[in-house]
Amino acid sequence: MSVVPGPARGTDIRWPVLILGFLAVLLDGYDSTALGLAVPTLSHTWHVPASHFTAALSLTSLGVAIGYLTCGRLSARYGRRGVVTVAVAAFTVGSLLNAVVQTTTELSLVRLFTGLGLGAVLPAAVSLATAVNPARYRQMIAIFVAMAIAVGALIAGLLGARLIGLYGWRSVFIAGGIGSALLIPALWFGLPSETPDSASAPPTPESSSVTRLFDEGYRLRTTLLWAFGLLMFGVYFIFSSWLPTLLTSYGFSASLAPLGSAALGGGSILSGLVLMAAGVRYRIASILVVTTVIAIAFLALSSRLGPDKALLLTVFAGVGFGLQAAMIGQTGLAATMYPPRTATTGVGWSASLGRIGSVLGPIVGGAMLGLGMPTRTIVLAACAPVLVALVLITALRRRTSVAGEAFE
DSSP states (O other), rough: OOOOOOOOOOTTOOOOHHHHHHHHHHHHHHEEEEEEHHHHHHHHHHHGGGGGHHHHHHHHHHHHHHHHHHHHHHHHHHHHHHHHHHHHHHHHHHHHHTTOSSSHHHHHHHHHHHHHHHHHHHHHHHHHHHHOOOOOGGHHHHHHHHHHHHHHHHHHHHHHHHHHHHTTTTHHHHHHHHHHHHHHHHHHHOOOOOTTTOOOOOTTTTOOOOOGGGSSTTTHHHHHHHHHHHHHHHHHHHHHHHHHHHHHGGTTTTTTTHOOOOOOOHHHHHHHHHHHHHHTTSSSSHHHHHHHHHHHHHHHHHHHSSHHHHHHHHHHHHHHHHHHHHHHHHHHHHSSOOGGGGGHHHHHHHHHHHHHHHHHHHHHHHHHHHOOOOOHHHHHHHHHHHHHHHHHHHHHHHHHHHTTTTOO
C-alpha cells in the first residue's frame, strides 16, 4: 500500500519517489533511443534504405508529443502516480510489439502507440518528484529526473551494440520491455497516491489548463522557452535518430555504429551533472547560453573530422553535451517557473513543443540522407537552428534578469 506524503520538510528528500521517477524516465530514454540503434541492422535485414524508417522515427516523436500534451489533464483526473504507471505499462507493450513487427508500416504504427506512453512519463514523474520534495531542491530534482533520459540513451547505446551483435535487432526491444515490465509493480506500490487535501495535491482541471502558462508575467518567457526547446530538440533528434546511420559513412560497421548513441548519451549525462552543480550558483538560463555555444562549437568541429573513430565519438559526446543540456535544462525551467500544480502542464507543453522539433528532425535528417547529402554537410547544416536557439535563450536570460527572477 502506498504512502500519502506531503512535501518533505527541512532537508529531507523522499528518495523512493525520486529513484522511481528516475527509473521510469530512464526506461523512457532507453526505448526512445532503441529504434535509432536498430535502423542500420533493420535496413540490411529488410533490404530497404535507411530513409524508409523516417516515418517510424517521426511517429514515435508524434506519439510522445501527444502524450506530453495530454499528461496534465490526465494527471488532474487520475493522479500522477496512475499516469506514470499506466504510461510505463503502455510503452512496455509497445516495446515487446516492436520485437515482432515484420514491415516498416507495422513498425510505424507500433511506434506511434509506444510514443504515447513515452510522452506521458516525463512530465508526471518530474512534477510528482518536485511536489513531494523540499522547495529548495526542486530545480535540482527536476534536472536529476530529466537527466534519466540521457542515462537511458547511454545504456541503450552500450547495451544495444552488444545485443544486436549477439542476438539481432529484436533483442534491443525485448530487453527494454522486460526492464519496464519489472518496474510497473514498484511504481504502483512505491509512488505516493494523491488526495485533494494533501500537501502534495494533484493538479486540478483549472491549474492544468494551458492558458495558465500565458498568464501575465509568463507569456513571453513561455514563448521563448517553447521556441528554444523546439529547435534544440529538433537538432538532437536528427543525431539521436540517424547518428548510427551517419557514422557508417565514417567507416563504422553496423554493429559498432550504436556507439555513437552511447557517445551522445555520455555527453548528455555530463551535461546533467554540470547543470546540477552549476545550478547551485547560477540561473539555468545563463548556463544554457554557455552550453548552446558549446553545442555549436562541437557541431562545427565534427563536420571537419576525418575517420578517427575515437576522436569522432569524443566530439559527438560534446555535441550530446550541448544539445542535451538544453533539453534537460528546459525541463528544469518549466518545472520551477510555474506554480506547483501547473508544473505538470508546464513541463508537458514545453516538452511537447520540443517534440514537434523532434518530429521534424528525423524527417529533415531522412530527407538529407535520401538526397545523398554528405554526412559532413548534414552536420554543418545543423548549426543554423542551434544559432537561432542561442539568440532565443539569450533573450530569455535577459528577460529574467530584468524581472529579477532566478527560476527558483
